[in-house]
Amino acid sequence: MTLARSGAALDAVVRVERSGGFVLDVSVEAAAGEVVAVLGPSGAGKSTLLGALAGLDRLDAGHVRVADRVVSAPHHHVPPARRGVALLGQDPLLFPHLSARENVAFALRAGGVPRADARRRADRWLDRVGLGGLGRRRPSEMSGGQQQRAALARALAADPAVVLLDEPLTGLDVETASEIRGVLRDQLRATGVTAILVTHSAVDAAALADRVVIVEDGAVTQRGPVAEVLRAPSTRFVAAVAGLNRVRGTVRGGVWTGADGVGPVLDAAAAPEGEAHAVFRPGAVRLVEARDGAAGRPTPSGATWAARIVRIEPVPFGAVVQTTAPDVAAEIGTDVLADRVVQVGRDVCLGVDGAQVRFVPAPPPRDTLSP
Structure with missing residues (x-):
């Protein structure tokens, strides 16, 4: 045979x-x-x-x-x-x-x-x-x-x-x-x-x-x-399958900003102008600050942004925290969990290492995709 x-x-x-x-x-x-x-x-x-x-x-x-x-x-x-x-x-x-x-x-x-x-x-x-x-x-x-x-x-x-x-x-x-x-x-x-x-x-x-x-x-x-x-996922589904965050935004003058001003402001000097998705791993996201709602929201600046925790999923190394506005997942260790500063509904300030962010141009309309 x-x-x-x-x-x-x-x-x-x-x-x-x-x-x-x-x-x-x-x-x-x-x-x-x-x-x-x-x-x-x-x-x-x-x-x-x-x-x-x-x-x-x-x-x-x-x-x-x-x-x-x-x-x-x-x-x-x-x-x-x-x-x-x-x-x-x-x-x-x-x-x-x-x-x-x-x-x-x-x-x-x-x-x-x-x-x-x-x-x-x-x-x-x-x-x-x-x-x-x-x-x-x-x-x-x-x-x-x-x-x-x-x-x-x-x-x-x-x-x-x-x-x-x-x-x-x-x-x-x-x-x-x-x-x-x-x-x-x-x-x-x-x-x-x-x-x-x-x-x-x-x-x-x-x-x-x-x-x-x-x-x-x-x-x-x-x-x-x-x-x-x-x-370089072009849709939310592909980003989820690949285990990546994908945030919509625009590159203008070498700077990327999130859609509607939501999310970080990042250096994108090497990226082409126009609509683009910022793509990064949950492990590139860090917890900068967490506050109770009564104490006021954390103050973002530059590559940090304010968000709210909507879900916490335990994993062997700690947890994956899902936030909204924008939708971003962040990995946190067991030491942070032990401090009990991470809870559903709590406002947090997140940051991302710009060196670990890729900018993916927004995809063309579906009918222009070539085989």
Whole structure:
């Protein structure tokens, strides 16, 4: 069995109209052997996109092309089983009455491989995903992680041109998810298969994908190399996924000020003029002062600003404090928590290290985003 191959390129322009007014209108491209992550909030249209690529949903406009073959168009639709596309989701969907070996062999036999050869190849695939010696077990005798490994083996054993991964790590505990993430990375690289990964996780995108496409409300809001997008988020959703603060504002005369005068005033001599987002990590924010409401609000100046605590989330090192006007998260240590100066509803003065702030130009309108 060949352990590496060149995946087929994917070119998709997808428009799907749903009852109720929702419209998915996005384009996704993946070069042969490339892994592209699709991130977006719930309801953004990610599952609809995968359904269109897999052939489960028909297009109202556009096309889906795998290599040089059009498999979807408004008046042309190749059935899912005949388009060379495999779909692996949150649920492994293994046949409960078949062993792991027979589940993997099923995909091979569906492609015309004789029974004995299919079983031999299934055993080799089970070895590759870390299930060597467990081929006789049925799904009910396997852990969730083992089931997902078997499902991955079944998907890749069929030698698909494109594999679609729909939140494959959701529902697994942290340790198991980490293990499966490693298996996915190794096998996607070893096979050279083209893959589209739908996920909510920046960790999954960074570990597995070459590029990322952000889909929000049925449209693409940002795309590019994973590290580039996560370093310079153009929307609130991307900033949240990347664990960054993103504050709207404007650069004029080499100085950045927050929208409506809210937030710090920062040196932005190296940034282009115009609307821009100040992007910085919660760890770059420091607590300067905290006061009870009756004692008056702290007085901001320069790179400090007044805000109000609206939420406190405990973490191992202390807490992440969420404030409003503007919406900014700050990391604080256990020593500050012990002083009890940080409480929901309390006014605080925050500061940020300007050297750790990046200025990201405001994104263009959605219809000007290029593929």
